[in-house]
Amino acid sequence: MAGGISLKELAAELKLAPSTVSRALNDSYEISEETKKRVISMAEKLNYHANPFARSLRENKSKTIAVIIPERINNFFAQVVDGIEEIAQEHGYHLLIYNTHEDLERERKIVNLLLNGRADAVVMSVTSQTSDISHLQKLHDRGLPIVFFDRVRADIPTTKFITNDYESALEGTNHLIKQGCKKIAFLTLGKDLSITQERQRGYAEALKNSGLEVKPELTLYCSHEEEDNIKKIEGLLASPDRPDGIVSSAEKLAFATYHAVKKSKLVMPYDLKLVSFANSSIAGLLNPSLTTITQPALSIGNECAKLLIKKLTKPKHYELIDKVITIPSKFTIRESTLRD
Amino acid sequence: MAGGISLKELAAELKLAPSTVSRALNDSYEISEETKKRVISMAEKLNYHANPFARSLRENKSKTIAVIIPERINNFFAQVVDGIEEIAQEHGYHLLIYNTHEDLERERKIVNLLLNGRADAVVMSVTSQTSDISHLQKLHDRGLPIVFFDRVRADIPTTKFITNDYESALEGTNHLIKQGCKKIAFLTLGKDLSITQERQRGYAEALKNSGLEVKPELTLYCSHEEEDNIKKIEGLLASPDRPDGIVSSAEKLAFATYHAVKKSKLVMPYDLKLVSFANSSIAGLLNPSLTTITQPALSIGNECAKLLIKKLTKPKHYELIDKVITIPSKFTIRESTLRD
DNA sequence: ATAATATGCGGAATCGATTTCGAAAAAGTA
DNA sequence: TACTTTTTCGAAATCGATTCCGCATATTAT
Numbered sequence: 001m002a003g004g005i006s007l008k009e010l011a012a013e014l015k016l017a018p019s020t021v022s023r024a025l026n027d028s029y030e031i032s033e034e035t036k037k038r039v040i041s042m043a044e045k046l047n048y049h050a051n052p053f054a055r056s057l058r059e060n061k062s063k064t065i066a067v068i069i070p071e072r073i074n075n076f077f078a079q080v081v082d083g084i085e086e087i088a089q090e091h092g093y094h095l096l097i098y099n100t101h102e103d104l105e106r107e108r109k110i111v112n113l114l115l116n117g118r119a120d121a122v123v124m125s126v127t128s129q130t131s132d133i134s135h136l137q138k139l140h141d142r143g144l145p146i147v148f149f150d151r152v153r154a155d156i157p158t159t160k161f162i163t164n165d166y167e168s169a170l171e172g173t174n175h176l177i178k179q180g181c182k183k184i185a186f187l188t189l190g191k192d193l194s195i196t197q198e199r200q201r202g203y204a205e206a207l208k209n210s211g212l213e214v215k216p217e218l219t220l221y222c223s224h225e226e227e228d229n230i231k232k233i234e235g236l237l238a239s240p241d242r243p244d245g246i247v248s249s250a251e252k253l254a255f256a257t258y259h260a261v262k263k264s265k266l267v268m269p270y271d272l273k274l275v276s277f278a279n280s281s282i283a284g285l286l287n288p289s290l291t292t293i294t295q296p297a298l299s300i301g302n303e304c305a306k307l308l309i310k311k312l313t314k315p316k317h318y319e320l321i322d323k324v325i326t327i328p329s330k331f332t333i334r335e336s337t338l339r340d
Numbered sequence: 341m342a343g344g345i346s347l348k349e350l351a352a353e354l355k356l357a358p359s360t361v362s363r364a365l366n367d368s369y370e371i372s373e374e375t376k377k378r379v380i381s382m383a384e385k386l387n388y389h390a391n392p393f394a395r396s397l398r399e400n401k402s403k404t405i406a407v408i409i410p411e412r413i414n415n416f417f418a419q420v421v422d423g424i425e426e427i428a429q430e431h432g433y434h435l436l437i438y439n440t441h442e443d444l445e446r447e448r449k450i451v452n453l454l455l456n457g458r459a460d461a462v463v464m465s466v467t468s469q470t471s472d473i474s475h476l477q478k479l480h481d482r483g484l485p486i487v488f489f490d491r492v493r494a495d496i497p498t499t500k501f502i503t504n505d506y507e508s509a510l511e512g513t514n515h516l517i518k519q520g521c522k523k524i525a526f527l528t529l530g531k532d533l534s535i536t537q538e539r540q541r542g543y544a545e546a547l548k549n550s551g552l553e554v555k556p557e558l559t560l561y562c563s564h565e566e567e568d569n570i571k572k573i574e575g576l577l578a579s580p581d582r583p584d585g586i587v588s589s590a591e592k593l594a595f596a597t598y599h600a601v602k603k604s605k606l607v608m609p610y611d612l613k614l615v616s617f618a619n620s621s622i623a624g625l626l627n628p629s630l631t632t633i634t635q636p637a638l639s640i641g642n643e644c645a646k647l648l649i650k651k652l653t654k655p656k657h658y659e660l661i662d663k664v665i666t667i668p669s670k671f672t673i674r675e676s677t678l679r680d
Numbered sequence: 681a682t683a684a685t686a687t688g689c690g691g692a693a694t695c696g697a698t699t700t701c702g703a704a705a706a707a708g709t710a
Numbered sequence: 711t712a713c714t715t716t717t718t719c720g721a722a723a724t725c726g727a728t729t730c731c732g733c734a735t736a737t738t739a740t
Contacts, residue, residue: 019691022727030688032688058728059695059728060695073422085437097421118392281413359697363699371718394696395696
């Protein structure tokens with residue numbers, strides 16, 4: 001667009017060949033120290049900056065990592081992105097960010113956008129509706145390094161980072177049982193997500209272990225509409241057989257529960273105890289403060305980026321082998337599960 | 341990286357010249373409908389995707405907007421980015437995201453990274469420490485379209501989007517006064533930020549209008565370390581002359597206040613009333629629920645992106661003139677400012 | 681002194697898409 | 711029939727940096 005000077009112009013100014021200037025700037029061994037200094041100082045003087053597109057075109061790499069998340073107004077994803085950026089910035093990588101807004105169609109479009117090599121690698125967490133994965137398969141087939149986190153798809157053979165969903169849900173549910181809950185409900189988002197299935201499995205296992213019945217009507221499938229969720233939870237709380245404990249598999253469902261409880265004129269933790277997967281820093285400020293299972297978001301982001309950058313810089317020494325790496329969550333007990 | 345087919349190969353497959361294929365794909369008038377169809381169907385069959393770097397190099401534009409924010413784990417900034425993305429996605433623009441982590445040195449590095457044309461335009465909100473602006477000046481001098489939001493710098497002549505900081509702070513402070521507060525403190529981040537200065541001005545004006553004294557010791561300059569802030573606020577609340585009301589110019593300072601109040605064994609809103617600039621959706625779930633001044637984050641993001649894209653697509657018809665556009669905040673009264 | 685090697689640099693091809701210029705073929709006009 | 715105009719397409723230059731190849735000059739070995 002504007003005033004950038006090109007390598008050729010810089011070379012002309014120095015009365016050198018473009019090839020020489022290029023080598024000097026890239027600190028090639030075939031250029032004398034003296035020439036290098038001359039070139040570098042002139043480059044600074046003329047404010048030369050290499051055109052990234054010319055370089056990417058020639059080298060066939062972009063120094064860019066694409067990150068695809070389902071929503072941004074979400075502490076967990078925001079923290080993961082921060083974790084990715086931390087490592088990326090260290091290694092001179094740029095971050096392209098895409099938000100699917102939990103919409104499969106958008107996810108498809110975005111993934112197709114990445115088919116052209118704009119990014120060297122992809123970090124992603126799928127939509128809660130993602131059932132068909134042909135678009136992801138295509139991306140993977142093209143040889144683009146890709147890692148998944150949190151909402152992963154087992155059917156794409158690459159490395160995935162998750163937390164110990166099963167164990168955490170088990171622990172959280174056990175805690176509710178220990179605090180005296182007899183009828184424990186489970187709140188979840190899509191049925192297609194492996195992580196929520198795992199959390200549900202942990203929840204069910206805990207119930208079984210304690211001889212409690214797993215009733216289907218106590219599992220509530222929620223949407224991404226806060227109002228709808230509040231109503232659904234209100235409905236659950238209004239039933240004659242209302243639960244005395246809730247395990248929520250997502251932060252936003254915990255918030256919806258607070259609203260529903262308020263509307264239902266119930267009082268936590270007396271009428272209902274709540275434990276939730278959550279990454280918000282203000283869980284302790286809620287009324288009552290929220291017992292949480294906190295995912296190691298920053299670490300997950302860090303690990304995703306580290307692995308990808310290793311793969312990008314030393315392709316031969318690292319493979320994105322098909323395996324799941326688990327980083328444990330942290331369980332924090334607060335007032336929402338206080339024993340009466 | 342891997343299996344992308346090039347335009348030339350596609351052309352060879354079709355027994356056409358690359359120029360013809362390019363024109364066909366770009367729907368040029370000089371190509372017959374029949375050829376276009378042939379080309380398009382073959383392109384799909386062979387899974388052709390244009391190399392974005394070759395195109396960017398040739399056209400000297402990247403279809404990319406860079407967004408620089410000071411922190412990501414912040415509802416306001418997350419919402420603004422969402423607003424930007426919404427518009428960008430509509431127009432086929434990509435988003436490069438950078439986080440300065442409130443660090444001026446990092447901001448400089450990032451801005452310098454953008455000097456090479458990687459992005460067609462920049463949307464940014466400066467660090468709370470940004471005093472020297474030579475790096476921003478350089479970016480602007482280079483002719484890169486740039487708009488600021490929220491944390492703006494008056495000394496760069498371009499368009500800025502903010503909210504009505506002065507009026508909102510005035511309104512919030514007036515509300516506290518009406519609710520009976522006599523000693524109102526003000527919490528703020530950097531002194532260099534124009535928006536916090538404006539908020540402070542609104543706060544002071546409200547006090548003056550009501551005949552209350554503006555005491556310097558009631559203005560607390562906080563940092564980005566939550567623990568430090570909590571201690572500082574605790575100190576404020578422990579003073580013999582402790583305030584009975586607080587106007588907080590940032591969401592995180594409101595949260596710190598909740599913690600400090602808890603530690604101080606005080607009770608809101610009886611001992612202290614609080615109003616804060618905040619964008620978190622769970623202000624209503626806090627105990628007590630928080631009276632907020634909510635910035636129109638999504639709209640701000642939308643407007644930034646709309647303006648830039650207009651400028652990028654019709655450079656002659658739009659100028660990023662040096663002016664400040666104000667989008668008003670929303671004041672929501674909740675329990676934290678209830679009259680006793 | 682002659683051959684062999686190292687050092688320092690230039691020329692030109694290359695990455696892939698766009699676009700200017702031009703030319704052949706088809707259609708219309710006189 | 712001859713000539714102009716339109717339609718449709720091809721050849722080659724271009725964007726800017728990297729790199730393969732080659733060529734001097736200087737240094738060392740024989």
